Amino acid sequence: MANKNRSSPSSATPKLMEVSGFSLMNEDLLRNILSRLPAISFASAATVSKTWNAACCHILSRPKLSSAISLKPLPLVALQEVFDKVMSEPIRPHFAIASVGPGFEIKDVLQFMVEKVRSRTPIIVSSVKGILGRDALSHEFREVKWIDGNIDEVPVNTGIVLTVGFVPGLKVDVIPLLRQRKAPQGSMIDKFVQDIKSYTSSMSGCTSPQAIIMIGDGSVDQKPILEKLDYAMSMETIIVGDERGQFVYRSSDVSRNVGTNKKHSPDAVALVFARDRNKARGIGNIEFHFALSKGVSAIGPRLKAASVRVQDSYTVTWLTARREGQQEILDGQQMLEDIDNEMENNMDCVDLYIGVTRRRNCSVGSDKPKMMTTLALHGVEG
Structure with missing residues (x-):
């Protein structure tokens, strides 16, 4: 009996290890299979059991x-092609953005997107002047621009980029x-800013x-809107976009x-991307970063406006100014000559702004006005 008792643990241990190893292999195999499913099938698989749901959550645990x-x-055809591509892998759409040609x-x-994605997924569709992305079939990067209805690079005007995000x-x-x-407009802008703040809160x-x-x-005119957003939001809030678009949208709030x-x-x-204070344990914090191109470089002296006259419904402004520390008033032609000299007579090769x-007081709703500084770039003509 003593020998039998001593031998029992040694015979049971390999079986226990074998069962544990089989379970681990099954879990890895399950994740491997689920990770190859398209988004719609992946969503269905997540409802099969708690084990499958946990495996799906493990696969989609990082931003995508x-x-x-x-x-x-x-x-x-183009719309169906990009939709099939972005949904060909596991993803739970938290938002969708489509940029389309004329x-x-x-x-x-x-309407196509509303019918295809979850009912509460926010969607924006905008008509743009150009698109850039990886081709749905060839996987090569493609770029196309449309200028006043003319097509550059490709003989079609039906290009589309679709982006779906999981955050x-x-x-x-x-x-x-x-x-x-x-x-x-002022009161509507205030409400817009307050709606963003209320939702985020x-x-x-x-x-x-x-x-x-x-x-x-x-x-x-989007400048007053951007100025209010710049005033109302913290320095950590990233704001990007297109101020000259045509768009339609669907919000999760009907x-x-x-x-x-x-x-x-x-x-x-x-x-709007807001932190989820009820996020699941173990989910990290997503940080947004942005970079500015060097398309606009500062050149010439700093000037202080002496007189400003706006004409033609605010589309043309006549300006005179002084150099810092000087009293001489310069007209537009003198300012352009100074810039041309600094650029060594190459001013005709670039667009000038x-x-x-x-600096002015700004407020939202009944908030106490505060001083803020804004910078706007105005194109130079003539």
Whole structure:
């Protein structure tokens, strides 16, 4: 009996190790299989059991962007092609952005996306002047630009880039600036900023989001909107976008959608990324970074405006100015000559802009006004 008792543990141990090893192998195999599924099948697999759901959550535990471009001449074919590509791997869409060429009806693209992705996924579709991305079929990087309806590089105008994002630890939604026809723009801008702050506060407990992607209506001056956002948001909030676009959108909050607000028209729309204060344990923090191109370089002396005269409905400004520390007043021609001399007579080879710095009081709603500094670039003509 003593020998039998001593031998029992040694005979049972290999079996225990064998079972444990088999379980681990099964888990690895399961993850390997699930990681190869397209997004829709992956979503279904996550509902099979707790084990499968845990495996799916392990696969999608880090941020993921899936993007593709198509230049197919038929809009529906191009749209289906990029959608199939971005959804060919596991992803849970937290947002979707489609940038399309002039050959697309943006409302049709939005309707297609609404039917294909989850009902609460925020979506923005915008018509743009150019696109850049990796081809859905060849996987090569492609770029195309459209200028006044003309096509550069490819003989089609139906290019599309679709980007779908998964951002664990963040809450994302579309918030529009809906302007009533007779309401002053200032009050609508204040409401837009307050809507962003309220949404962010409800999701994260603070009033400044991590990032904002904003698209503005090309027929509406976006500078006052950007100035208010710059004033109201913290320095850590990244704000990027397109101020001269055409767009349609779908928010997860039905009350924000234009279809339920027929008396309003959207002047701008913001895709807001806010921290999720109820994020699952183990989920890290996503940080946004941006880089500025060197397309605009400072040149010439710093000037102080002496007189400013605006004409032609604010599209043309006549300006005279003084150099810092000097009393002589320079007109536009003298300023251009100074710049041309500094550039060694190569001014005709570049586009010139005047950077105008302004300091003024700014406030949102009933907040106490505070002084802020803004910089705007104005193109030089003549």
